[in-house]
Every structure is written in C-alpha cells, then in structure tokens.
Amino acid sequence: MVKKTNKLTKRTQLSKKNKEEIKADVQPISTDLQVNLDNIKEVFTKCSDIVFREFLIGYQAPVKAALIYVDGLTDKVAIHDYILKSLTLEARASKPNIELNLDDIYKWIEESTITVAEKKQVENLDDVMSGFLSGDTALLMDGWSKALVIGTKGWASRGISEPDSEVVIRGPREGFTETVRINTSMIRRRLHSNKLKIEGRKIGTYTQTDVVVLYMDGIVNPKIVKEVHKRLDGINEVDSILETGCIEQYIEDHPYSPFPQIQYTERPDKVVAYLLEGRVIIMVDGSPDCLIAPTVFIQFLQSPEDYYSRILMSTVLRWIRFIGVFTAVTLPALYIAITTFHQEMIPTNLALSISGAREGVPFPALIEALIMEISLELLREASVRLPGAIGSTLGIVGALIVGQAAVEAKLVAPQMVIIVALTAIGSFTVPSFAASIPLRLIRFPLMILGAIFGLYGVMLGWIGILVHMISLKSFGFPYLAPLAPLRISELKDVLIRAPRWQMMTAPQFRKPTEKPPKSFLRKPYVKNLKGAGKND
C-alpha cells in the first residue's frame, strides 16, 4: 500500500509545484470597494463575459455596492428580482426598527434583504472570484472587508435523457446529465435517507471542477471512503479535470492494465444499487458518467436489468453473456488452433467441408483471421464515429457486402466469416462498453498464440490473462472476486441471479460489522400468504 501511494503522488507531483506558486498570494478584501473592483478587473482583463454592476443601497446614506457575475452562468431572473430589486427598491422601502451602526447595516442587508436561499460570506478575493466563476453572484460593499457569494447558478444544460451507452429494455430511462447537482438530485430523489452522504470538493488548478463523493454512511466500509479521499487528495493539484475518465486514470490501481478497474455508469438506478451495496460513487461536474469504486470484473457482465426482470430469465441472460464473452475472446483463436493443429478434433464431414472451402485461399488461417478481425474493428470504429443512420448502413455494407465479396474472391473461407461475425456479436453482449474493448483486444494475442502452439497456446494465453486478472486490485479489493478468491455465498449473484429475497448476506464491500437490517429479510408475497394461511 505504501508503494501504491508513492505511485499516486508521483503521478501528481508535477502539478503540485504549479499550485504552490499560485497559492502564495491570498488577497484580502479591501474596505475600499473601488480597490477591490480594480483588483478584480485587473485579473479579469479581456474577459468580456464578466459583468460588473455597481449600484447604491439605501438613499439617506447610500452604501456603494457592486455585483459581479459571469454572463451566461447565472440565472438572470434571480439576480434581477431577488438581489438587485431587493437591495435597491425594497431595501429602501423597508425600515429597520433599530438605529443602525455601519456593521449592523451589512448584517441587515445580508440577513434581511436578499431573498435568495443560498449565500455564503467569504473573506478574500480569491474566494470571491472562484465564487462568481462557478456561476454565483458576488456582492461587494464599500467599507466592508467581507463579501457575499449568492447562489444564482443557472445555465443552459442538456435535459435528462436516456443514456445511449447503457440501454435497457426494462428499467428507468433516466440518465445523468453534465450538471453535477442535477445528478446528485437524481440520487437523492431515489434515496431519501439521511445516511446518504454527499461530500464535495474542487479539483483542478485551472478548472476548479466540482467533484462529489457519495456513499451510504453505515453501510459502506469506512476504509474505502478513506482510501477514495486519500487518492483524491493525491490529485488535488492537477491542472484540469474534464471528465471522470481523467480522475479514473489518476486514481486507479493499475493504469497499464487493459482491464478497467473502476466502472462508470450514466444510470442513477445503478448508482443507487451500488451505494446500497456499500460502494463509493465519484461524480464530476461536466460529465454524465460517474465512477464506482471499488469495482470487480464481474460487474461488467451484470446489467441493471438483471435485477428488474424475472429470476430465471436474468440467470439465463447472464449465462448468454458469459458465452458471449468467451466467444469474443477465444473463438477465433480456437478456430485457428483447431484447423491448423488439431484437425482430428473436427468431425470428419465438417473437416472435409472446411478444407474444401479453404481450397484456393492463399493465406494461412492466422492471416485470414487477422484480415477479417481487423476489418471488423475498422468497421466498428467507423460506425461509432458516424451519425446513427449512416452508421448502421455502414455496418450492413461492411458485414454483408464486403464479407460476401471476400468469400467470393477466395480471400477468406466462409467459415471464417461466420467465426468473425460470432466474435462481433459475442462482444456486443457485454453490457459495459469499457469492458468490451479490452476483451476485444485480448483476442489478437490469443490468436497469435493459437497459431504458434495450437490449443496449448490458447490455454497459455488464458492462463496469462487469469494470472494478470488475479493480480489486479481495485481499491484494495481483488478484481476477480468473488471467483478468486472464491466466496461461495456471493456466487449467487454471479453464476445465477438469485431471487431478491435470497440476496441478503452482506457483499464484501460493506462495513465488516454491518448486518443487513431487519427490513432486508424479505420474502416473496406468496410465501407470506402461505404463512398467514397456516396461522388461521
């Protein structure tokens, strides 16, 4: 673990220096409004979107004041109606019943006139600046060495829509948006519990991005929360965080591994389920994806739908996914190994027909497979970049026409086209895109090994993959759990999808002492009925 932190700090050391230089001068707020404004204006030269609005409060002995906000980031109606109007028109009309000295006036203004819920007193100019930069409005008053940051965040954002990358047939269609507060609200709406903790922080020297850490207090293993905070502390000084992907790279355990050790999702229902399992969620403003830590590999093969649809169906579907993964990783390698090394394994008639179909194909099976697999990857990448309708057209063109033509031109055998098509289909059954990429890539080294050693090579490759996956950890948790190390009680959510009322034992991520509350001991309705019948 010590080694790990070293690694982490190493990754962030560079940016730390920058930050220290910048942090050296904290500017206090001057009592002279004009000085403050000049200072800010100096910092923000050539920033046309910053609005300075100077005005007077009161009319007997008016106090000079100024509002600063960023045009476009703020809710203008709030500024007009609840700040400016309150401070100018309504403040003039209302009469405080006490004789006021100067300090009390500021207090009175702060507490009695502004009709916006969110506000914060700040004491230096840096906080003022970061305040209005994040969309709030800063209120500076002459003669006051403090300032108010008033919550007026409000900018144009994308509406809540269905996440394209994680489509389900059954289940909510809501997906996260780019605004972190909307996202947390979606979680809170599903989880009305005081145990839900949402801790915020800002990361990124320049971007000052809002990063939010969510967890269920009392369910989560506190060690994980500590570890997450420790790792986030480690990257406090990076320049920018644009997406959760940036954080993921900084804080994951094995950045060079092809396997993702942190899962991301756009689905609030998934997040809530993971929160209740005792995991920590990291959200970043500006990104609809949030991170789930710790993550085990098997998660990538589970879809939220599994838990909504019926028991038998979801178990079967899960196995279909296992088959899909196996196909995507191994099928071409197996085909190469068997047709070039172990022809005796194929039933005689099939062997003869493969041999007949390959008659005239100039390449060895490996090259043939590589040609097809690479063109498949080309097609896939091409269709991702193209707009929807053209993308699917391209898929059809590629799959049907190119495949057909390649067979007729005797470039490849028809069996190879079947194999490659099955590989593609298999890799599409993985619910998570992040996990399907490494699975797709792994098959290339496997194919090469299969072409050198036959099945021995394929097995060597698999052993290598397993050795690697077993050595992986996600936030200190073994990546292949509950398969290795084997936790038999947890296999009921891996090999099968047990009925909900049987999934009561605590998953490994929970706080060690935490027992599931009584309300977790559920029974299907039918069983309750039977019990009732007996009593009568």
Add this chain to the structure above:
Amino acid sequence: MIKRGTISPRQVFFILIMLLTGIYILILPRHLVTIVGTDGWLVLLVGGFVSSLMLFFINKISRKFPGKTVVEFAPVVMGLFLGKLLGGILVVYYTFLAAVSLRIFAEMLKSVLLSDTPRWVVVVALVALITWIVQNGLEDIARFTELLAPIILLLLIAAFLGDVRYMEAIRLRPMFQSAALPLLEGFLSSLSYFGIIIVLLMLYPYVNAPKKLTITSLLALAFAVLITIGFFIGAVATFGIYETGRMAWPVIELVKMVRVGEFLERVESLFLSVWLSIAFINVSVLAFCSVSGWTQLINAENYRKLTYPIMLSLLLLSLWPRDLLDVLGLYSLNFTYGFLITLIIPFFIFVVSQFHKGEKNDVSNP
C-alpha cells in the same frame, strides 16, 4: 518477505488435490502395473492410509511452530547445522519435483500434441508464466488454483465417466496375485507418490486458519486417493495390464478414447489444455516452495530477486535429461526413495520436537 496468513484452508485443499492428482498421475498407472499388476489400487489405498500418518506429523510439527515454515523451525528444533541440512534437503526436493513435473509435462505434450515443436520453446513459455505468478506470490497462486481446480476436477471426472463404457471388470482380475516384495515396492512407490503433500510444511504459515488444516489436508488426501485409484482402475479396466504397461501415457490414452456424443471425437487436445493448467498450478506451487525455501535458507531479504536465478536453474534442470526414458528413470528414483524424504524427515523432526518446548505462546498467529 511475503505476507503470511493470507490464504484460506479451502485454497490449500485445492492446491493439495492438484498436487496429488496432478502431473505424476500421468506415469503412475504404468509404473504400478509393471510392479504389482492389477493390485495397484490396493497399494494406492494402503499408501494413502499411511500417508495420512505423514500428514499427522506434518500437522503436529507445523502447529507447534505457528507462523514458521519448516526451513525456519528446523534449525530451532534440530540445531543450526542439522536443521539447515534437513531444510536444504527439502528445498532441493521441491526444486527437483518442480523440474521433473515441468519436464514430464513437456514430454507428454511433445509426444501427444506438438511433436515438432522444440521442447525448450514449450518449457520456456510455461516457465515465463510461472515466474510471473511466483513473483506475484502465493496468494495469487492460491486464487488461481481455487478458480480452476473445481473445473479441472469436473473435467477429470467427466473423462473418467466418458471411458466407463470401454471398461470391463474382468481386466481388473485376478486380484491379490502379487508377491510380497513387489507389493512392498509398489507400496513404497505410492507412498512416495503421495509424499508430494510435504509441500504443506512450506504452506502452513501462509494459511489464515491453521486449525482447520488437519481436516482439510486429510480430506484432500482422501479425495486424491480416490481420483488416483479411479484413474488406475480406469486405465487397467480399459486396456488390461499388458497394454497399460506398454503405454507411455496411459491416462492420456484413456482420455483419447473419450467421445462427446457421436460427433466430437479426439477431445484429448482439450484435455491436454486441462493438463496444462494442472502443470501450471503444480509447478507454480512447487517453485514457490522452492523459492521461498531458498530465501529462508540463506536468510535473504528479497524473495522476488531470488525468483529469477531459481526459475532459470529450474528451467535448465528440466531441460537437462536427454529423453523421456531418462526422465522416467530419474523419477523412478523418487518412486523408490522419495518416501525417505517425505516420511522420514517429518517423523524425525516430530520426534525431536517432542523434547522441545515449542513456540505456541510467544508467536501470535495472524
């Protein structure tokens, strides 16, 4: 130093089964058939029973010095010189077993699957992977075993069941025809065969619940005896004792006969891949014992650095014999004299340790 107390008894269970039914089962039926004919099962059964006695000694002495491997506590019990000597013999034995396993597997692969591929390529590829996992430590080896062992065992049982239709009981008879001397030789062979369980002496301190290990190791032994007898009987009932004695790899020949349905024949390549994982687990565990043994023997600081020279020497050692007959000759040494190491050493240490206080109280067990 590797962290101790990290693997579970269940993982040890699977490791032991894999070791006991692993690579040497490939040559065991032939060896026994040439000595005792159809009475091999009897010899195995008795050998299994006596091996449980060996387990008793191993468990006793390891529990007496919790948190310590045999290489560490032998000097405490026996005095520095004798202790180091005994520890050294064991470590050399582990290395020997690892090298021979590697070579037997390579020979088998060469004669059944990859006849034209140079032997060293096959071995180097495997050793590279083994080095990797040995570097990662016992915990990873244990997890790997735990992940694959159930599947391997199921496939082995499936292979056995797939051959039942070729078996004829009459080929197993007449029983009890061997003379006393061959019976003794066969018995010692089976004792040496099961003697591989002595790796437990090195694994003990890494287990997180050592108290359960007595039952676990006994269960593993019983299970392994069952499987071994199953394959012996399977081979003899399918091929008869004459043919079994003529074959280089009776168990592989057995597997060759398996048909899946009426359409999938010759699945032996598939089973050989299974044997690859068995070989991988076996050699990894033995190599781990060897590497950590050497580390403790010379009081070296860094376990990882020692991996490379030892894996390299293991590789060279395994490539040293000229051909299969040499390997088998080498291993028949173990069949004949292995029990001297695996039974006598634990027994010897056990007897001497009876006069020793033990360290139950001063070392807190993780």
Add this chain to the structure above:
Amino acid sequence: MSATHKKLLLLLFISIIFLSGCWDRKEINQIGFAVGLGIDKDGDNYQIITQMALPSLLEGGGGGDEPPVWVVGGKGRTVFEAIRDVNTRSARRPFWGHLNVIVIGEEVAKDGLIPVIDLLSRGQELRRSNYIVIAQGKARDILEAQPKLESINAIFISQLIENRTGQSVAPAVTINDLLITLSSSGIESVLPRISALEQESFLPPKKEEGGDSPEGEEKPKEILELRGTGIFKNDKLIDWMDEETTRGYLWVRGQVRGGIIVVENPSEPGANISLEIKSNKSKITPRVENGKIAIDINISSTFNLVENAGFVSVESKATMQDLRQRASEAIRKEVNKAIKKAQENKTDILGLGEHVRVQYPGMWREIQWSELFHTVEIRVNTEAVIQEAAMTLKPVTPPSQRSK
C-alpha cells in the same frame, strides 16, 4: 513485481513468438485426409491402399459421377515404409487423424497381424477406437468398391459397422480391442469380415440390361457386406465363421444387440414366427471337477415377437412357454456351433480362458490353455424371455380360418 521485471518477462514472451517458426502448424487445406487404409500383401512386400477424401469434390454437393475419393497405393517391406511410400505420390501429406476404418487383406491376416498392428498402436494421429475389419480377398477390392448412400466408402464401412446391431452377424472390433485380445492370455482375436459383391448377387439381373455393358469391362462393385467373422490363433487368421456361428460367438460374449430368430409356431406346424432379439446377457463360470476344468455358459436373452406368419395366435401361456423353449433351443444351437468351431481350431476366441485365469489363477499358471482348450467340457444353458407381442396380439386371419 516491479515494472522493469514485468517488461523483461514480456520481452521474453514476445521473443518466443518471433523466434518461433510455428513448427507443428499444418493448414487444413494442405493435408490429405486419409479416411480409409487397406493393407495387402504383394509377395514379400506390403501393399498399402490409402483412400483420401477430395474436399473440393465434396464441396460441390457430390455432383458428377466421380466419387470424391482418391485411392493411392504404396509399397514397402514394412507397413511404415509402405505408408511413407504413399507420401512420395501425394502432394498433400496424408493425415491419419480422420481414418475411419482399417481393412486388412486376407493374405496379410494369414501371415500374422503383429507386424501390422504395432504401427497402428503407436501412431500419434491414429485413434485407438478405429474400426478394423478383414477383407475377404484383397483389401483393395473393398476400398475401390463404390457403394451408394455415402460418397466416401470408408465412411460407408464404418457406418456399416456401427449399424451392425440390426442383424448381429459380425462383431465390431476396434484397434484397442484387437490389441487387448492379442496381448491377453486366455482370449484369442476375431475380426469382422467384409466382402465386396456384385449387385446381381442379391437382385437377379434384369434381362434386357445384360446386353448394355460390354463384356470384360470391370465395373466397380456396388455392394459391401459385413457378414461373418475371421478367427485367429495368436495373430494369424486360420478360419472363418459364417453368420450363424458368429452370432453363436456373440451370444457367448454377450454382444448380441439385435437380429431375428425364426422359429416354428408350436401350435401350427409349418408356420414361422420371427422373434427380434432385444437383449443378451452371458455368464461364464469355470469349475474344476476332479482336477478337470469344465465351463458353464449361461445365456439369457429377451425377445420381441414381431411377426407371425401363420394363422394361429400364440397368446396362450402354454404356447408361449413352448415358444420360449424353441427360442432358447435355437440359441443353444448357434452357440454350440461357435464352440465347436473354436474347439476344432483350438483357438479360444470365446475368452473362456480369461475366466479360468481370473477364477483359478494358481491353476492357470500350471496349465497350457491353448493345448487344453479343445478338450474342455463346455455346458451351455440358455434361457429366453418373450416380452411383448409387438402392436397386435393376433395374426391376420381370413374369415374362413376363424374358429366360430
């Protein structure tokens, strides 16, 4: 594990990949699938007939007259030399992993199987579960015959062997079985007999077709028949058994899986009843009586009544009893034929010696079974159970025959 070490290992692994020349690789379209193997003798030399499948012809859907196989021969002093001789004439290396059947010529069998079988047991590509048959005459005639239904005749033969259950007129013997019987004491080997025949021998030729085909031109034979058994002493073929004797042999071995026994209806002389064999068990018990070995063979079997060619029903208990008696008598007759054949030839194909060896191992060491076998007294007990009368209980009866 530090990153440098990891890189080192990775480098090692990659270097293996580049150093490698893919030693065992053989593309599937660069090997010749040898599906059938025949072994004949030509003077002192062995003559190998390899039947290779032609995948390119198969792919077309079997169009055209040409069969999708290519028969290629080789010669040599040993079988292995002959097989290697084939390689000089085949552009693609013959691949033996898909061998379906091995046909041994009669002459080879008479000279002894050991020189042939040794190679077959060692071959890496060959499977021990391959069927082996013995040709009546030359193996070449069998492999060059052109039966219908299957375009590849080796596959035809192996299916013929697997479907032998219909009649139980030939045993099925794999290389493994042969190796075991050759190496065990107390049992001798047998092999099924295959013969190539003209269509005309089963269907009388149509008259007008006689003039069509010119005299002298030899047409490939169209019929392959698996019937009868060759019996061996040690590794040499010494005699044949016809199909009835073969079934007698199979009864003793407990290998009868089907077939018909025809017996006379007890209550209607002259009318035959067909009984279909459903199952067969045999128990061999050797005894030592007065220092001499005697062997009891108990054979039990079950039948279905499938055809009653007469008018009289056999429903009654007494008739059934009688029928069972006749059936078991028929079995006994066949078994006795087989025993007689074996004892005449002084070769224990029935494997009775094995049971003696297992039961009396002490005695076994002292006797010379091959010298003793033909003198041993063998008692046969048979028992037949008739299970069900197919679908109908009564035979077809015209009104005139009905009892009123």
